[in-house]
Amino acid sequence: MQLVVALDLPSAEENLALAESLKDQDIWLKVGFRTYIRDGKSFITSLKAINPDFKIFLDLKLYDIPNTMADAAEEIAKLDVDMFNIHASAGAVAMQTVMDRLAHLEKRPLVLAVTALTSFDEESFRMIYEKGIDEKAEQFARMSYENGLDGVVCSTFESRAIKDATSSSFLTLSPGIRPFGEDAGDQQRVATLELAAKEGVDFPVVGRPVYRSEDPRAKVAEILRVMAAL
Numbered sequence: 001m002q003l004v005v006a007l008d009l010p011s012a013e014e015n016l017a018l019a020e021s022l023k024d025q026d027i028w029l030k031v032g033f034r035t036y037i038r039d040g041k042s043f044i045t046s047l048k049a050i051n052p053d054f055k056i057f058l059d060l061k062l063y064d065i066p067n068t069m070a071d072a073a074e075e076i077a078k079l080d081v082d083m084f085n086i087h088a089s090a091g092a093v094a095m096q097t098v099m100d101r102l103a104h105l106e107k108r109p110l111v112l113a114v115t116a117l118t119s120f121d122e123e124s125f126r127m128i129y130e131k132g133i134d135e136k137a138e139q140f141a142r143m144s145y146e147n148g149l150d151g152v153v154c155s156t157f158e159s160r161a162i163k164d165a166t167s168s169s170f171l172t173l174s175p176g177i178r179p180f181g182e183d184a185g186d187q188q189r190v191a192t193l194e195l196a197a198k199e200g201v202d203f204p205v206v207g208r209p210v211y212r213s214e215d216p217r218a219k220v221a222e223i224l225r226v227m228a229a230l
Helices: 012-021 031-051 064-076 094-103 122-129 133-146 156-165 193-198 216-229
Strands: 004-007 028-031 055-060 084-087 110-114 151-153 171-174 203-206
Touching: 004 012, 012 031, 012 216, 028 031, 031 055, 064 084, 064 094, 084 094, 094 110, 094 133, 110 133, 110 171, 122 133, 133 151, 133 156, 133 203, 156 171, 156 193, 193 216
Parallel strands: 004 028, 004 203, 028 055, 055 084, 084 110, 110 151, 151 171, 171 203
Antiparallel strands: none
């Protein structure tokens, strides 16, 4: 597993201070929708200036017509980020179009597809997709795998079934990780590090338990120690 720390604080200054405190840790950093809309490309540059070895996951969840998604993906690839995501709901043609657009690059970012947002519970998910989370997440994952994506964003609870349905090397990134049983907040399907390891999650994402900690650096160090022992 590779730890992803979410930079979801209210300002660029706070997020950069958090990154600075973690600059000697072997981690990924997640730059989300609000942060990128507010702080833009220069924020990515600032993170790389703190530590050029930081791996950046740009979490924008692209969802539009296929060509527009491919245009956006091509621009994202110019940002020197290491991974980004699209919505699986955009469909197979969109997936193919995005991957075809990136195929000429000597080094492209990893591309993941969002299956079911971890804020959904079973009832609210069925209202939109008319299928259960497990069934639909696996369907989206198969589609993503067949169209050349590198993996999916899913909850810990779908990770093992998705790998069984695709490949053990097909990546799963799981938000809503509460390393030591912290409060779930607005997430419905949260999990511990132990469960994430058991279910084969490649990228556990931790946000609030780190940035709301009195000592984020110590918290991350503790998480990495636990991960190394799993």
